[in-house]
Amino acid sequence: xxxxxxxxxxxxxxxxxxxxxxxxxxxxxxxxxxAVPIGLxxxxxxxxxxxxxxxFCTFIRGTPLLIQLWLLxxxxxxxxxxxxxxxDSFLWxxxxxxxxxxxxxxxxxxxxxEGEVMxxxxxxxxxxxxxxxRAIGMSPWKVLTRVWLPRAVRLVLPTLAGEIVxxxxxxxxxxTVTVMDLMGARAKISSxxxxxxxxxxxIAVIYMILTFFITRAFNYLERLVxxxx
Amino acid sequence: MILxxxxxxxxxxxxxxxxxxxxxxxxxxxxxxxFLGYAFGCFLGLLGAVGKLSGGSLVKNxxxxxxxxxxxxxxxxxIMLIYYAGTNGLNQLLISFGFEPIQINxxxxxxxxxxxxxxxxxxxxxxxxxxxxxxxQVEAAKAYGxxxxxxxxxxxxxxxxxxxxxxxxxxxxxxxxxxxxxxxxGSSELxxxxxxxxxxxxxxxxxxxxxxxxxxxxSMVSDQFFAWLERRVRRGQRKLA
Numbered sequence: 001x002x003x004x005x006x007x008x009x010x011x012x013x014x015x016x017x018x019x020x021x022x023x024x025x026x027x028x029x030x031x032x033x034x035a036v037p038i039g040l041x042x043x044x045x046x047x048x049x050x051x052x053x054x055x056f057c058t059f060i061r062g063t064p065l066l067i068q069l070w071l072l073x074x075x076x077x078x079x080x081x082x083x084x085x086x087x088d089s090f091l092w093x094x095x096x097x098x099x100x101x102x103x104x105x106x107x108x109x110x111x112x113x114e115g116e117v118m119x120x121x122x123x124x125x126x127x128x129x130x131x132x133x134r135a136i137g138m139s140p141w142k143v144l145t146r147v148w149l150p151r152a153v154r155l156v157l158p159t160l161a162g163e164i165v166x167x168x169x170x171x172x173x174x175x176t177v178t179v180m181d182l183m184g185a186r187a188k189i190s191s192x193x194x195x196x197x198x199x200x201x202x203i204a205v206i207y208m209i210l211t212f213f214i215t216r217a218f219n220y221l222e223r224l225v226x227x228x229x
Numbered sequence: 230m231i232l233x234x235x236x237x238x239x240x241x242x243x244x245x246x247x248x249x250x251x252x253x254x255x256x257x258x259x260x261x262x263x264f265l266g267y268a269f270g271c272f273l274g275l276l277g278a279v280g281k282l283s284g285g286s287l288v289k290n291x292x293x294x295x296x297x298x299x300x301x302x303x304x305x306x307x308i309m310l311i312y313y314a315g316t317n318g319l320n321q322l323l324i325s326f327g328f329e330p331i332q333i334n335x336x337x338x339x340x341x342x343x344x345x346x347x348x349x350x351x352x353x354x355x356x357x358x359x360x361x362x363x364x365x366q367v368e369a370a371k372a373y374g375x376x377x378x379x380x381x382x383x384x385x386x387x388x389x390x391x392x393x394x395x396x397x398x399x400x401x402x403x404x405x406x407x408x409x410x411x412x413x414x415g416s417s418e419l420x421x422x423x424x425x426x427x428x429x430x431x432x433x434x435x436x437x438x439x440x441x442x443x444x445x446x447x448s449m450v451s452d453q454f455f456a457w458l459e460r461r462v463r464r465g466q467r468k469l470a
Contacts, residue, residue, distance in 0.1 A: 062402075062448035063441045064409035066420055071441060074427060075434035169303040176413065183305065196317075200310050204302045211301040 005193045006202075009185070016185030017206065019099070023171045023181060026103050028164055031110025036149065038111060039118025053115065060112025065170055068109060073101040073177040098177035106174075110167055117159060121152035154225060161218035165211050172207075182206060248426035248436070255422030256443050262339045262418055263405045269344030270404070271397070274351025279381075281356050292352065299349030305410050311342045312414050339411045339418070347404055354396035358389040390462040398455035405447050419443060 038056065041049040060068070080086055080095045094100050125148055133147040172183035180188065186199040277296065280288045299307060316338060320330040362385055370384040409420035423440035427433045 058449075059441070059445060062445040064406040064420065064444055066409045066412065067423070067437060067441050067444060070420075070424070070427075071434070071437035075437040078431075078433040165301070172303045172305045173410075183303075196313050197310070200306060200313075204306050204310065207303055207306065208298070208301045 001198060002195060003198060005189060005195060005198075009189050012180075012185045012188065013182070013202075016180055016182040016203075019174075019179060019181040019184075020168075020171050020210075023099075023102060023106060023174055023179070024164070024168050027106035027110050027171075028167055030103070030107035031167075032114060034107065034111035035114035035118045038115030039120075039122055039152075040144075042115070042119045043122045057112050057116045057119075060109055061116065065105065065109050066173055066176070069102065069105040069173055069177060072105050073098060077101060098174070099179050101177055102171075102174035102179050106167065106170060109170065110163075113166075114156075114163060117156055117163070118152060121155040122148065124155050125151040157218075157222055157225065161215055164218075165214055168207065168210055168214065248422075248430065251422050251426060252419065252436075252439065252443070255417060255419035256447075258336070258417050258422075259405065259408050259419040260447070262336060262343065262411065262416075263401070263408045265340040266343035266347055266408070267401055267404050269340060270347025270351050270400070271355075273344065273348025274355050277348060277352030278355035278359055281352065282359060296349045296352050299346055300353075304346055304407050305413060307346050308342050308410055309414065311345060312338055315341065335416045339408070339414075339416055343404055343407060343411070346407070347400060350400055350403075351397065354400065355389070355393055358393035358396070359385060361392040362388045387462075391459070391466060394455065394459045394462055398451070398459070401451055401455070402448055405451070406444065409444075 038053045042053045042057075045053070077095065086092055086095070129147055129151065130143060133143045138146065171181060174181050175184035175187055178184070182203045186203050189199045190196055277292050281292045281296075284292070316333045319333065323330055366384055366388060367380060370380040375383065408418055411418055412421035412424060415421060419440055423436050427436040430436065
């Protein structure tokens with residue numbers, strides 16, 4: 001085992017860890033917010049929205065994330081240079097950067113998987129509670145924000161840790177679109193030093209530690225939320 | 230110099246000019262890798278589940294380490310680790326025995342790697358399914374004097390399938406999608422072929438959409454198949470409500 005390269009690359013690895021965490025948190029937050037309407041319209045929405053949400057979930061869940069990412073980065077990204085004047089606009093630095101495509105792809109993916117989970121959770125809230133809320137005279141919006149959504153979120157909480165760990169395990173794909181996350185940092189180290197295994201083993205250990213912390217954090221969170229059984 | 234790009238109808242055709250035949254072979258390779266990896270993974274999973282349930286403490290610890298490690302590390306990292314470590318290790322073994330190093334068949338390497346990752350997940354699925362079989366049924370089998378193999382083959386296996394099929398169906402859908410990760414180490418399956426076709430023709434959007442549709446069809450057909458399979462293995466069960 002050769003670890004001589006490690007001190008030299010610690011800043012790169014820390015920046016990689018930071019980017020991995022940014023990718024994870026931003027995609028979970030954006031995707032999680034998107035998942036609520038995607039789940040809701042499948043339960044109560046008008047049929048065009050219902051069909052649209054269902055089709056979105058089917059597409060996201062039925063195709064590899066790698067293909068979705070490449071479809072956005074290479075496919076959609078290849079259309080932008082054709083737009084006249086775009087190279088001079090303020091958008092160009094964003095449209096050129098693989099990182100934003102990765103955030104978008106991972107958010108859409110999380111929204112697709114979690115939207116399906118939220119659909120089940122909305123259906124799982126007992127009818128009587130919604131009827132009680134309506135009987136008190138709550139508006140549909142209030143029923144949603146005070147009863148339906150909080151109860152649905154409580155139902156998905158036990159599965160959320162697993163979903164987020166799954167999302168963490170998807171983030172290394174970002175290195176295929178030039179993002180210097182942990183996986184990207186590893187690729188740079190390997191190409192600089194011709195050392196293959198040690199960097200891989202190191203980031204594998206880092207991913208395991210992150211997984212451990214996510215699981216622990218959610219166990220704690222779940223105990224904070226009261227639930228009568 | 231401007232690259233002369235052939236018309237779309239040529240690129241989307243079979244034969245020398247077009248990429249459709251390459252995509253078709255890529256899709257077949259994806260199915261091949263997925264199927265063999267899945268079979269290997271289920272085999273490992275069955276061994277793992279039986280080991281976890283009835284092995285000694287050493288076996289249990291090793292299997293616990295295997296399932297925890299392989300489910301906590303990203304598939305992409307694992308695939309690279311096993312692929313490079315596996316091919317390198319094998320070649321060093323060959324050299325130390327005085328043989329020439331060999332170029333390892335990429336399809337086999339992919340199957341091996343995916344199967345190993347899959348095995349960790351199917352161990353857990355099958356373990357839970359075996360545990361769901363009522364103890365009384367196993368005891369009844371014992372009382373008849375069945376050997377432990379007979380108990381497994383005639384009672385535990387058919388009785389656990391209804392519990393295992395939904396999990397195994399998910400794993401199959403996962404492996405068809407995870408097989409795309411093999412593209413990162415270079416291979417002839419669908420994702421990599423698509424990358425080559427898209428790069429060669431400059432029609433990135435068209436080819437990635439096409440690949441997405443092919444994966445989607447694989448997923449949807451598999452969904453139907455597993456729904457049928459689940460109905461079949463549940464045929465003796467009482468319907469709920």
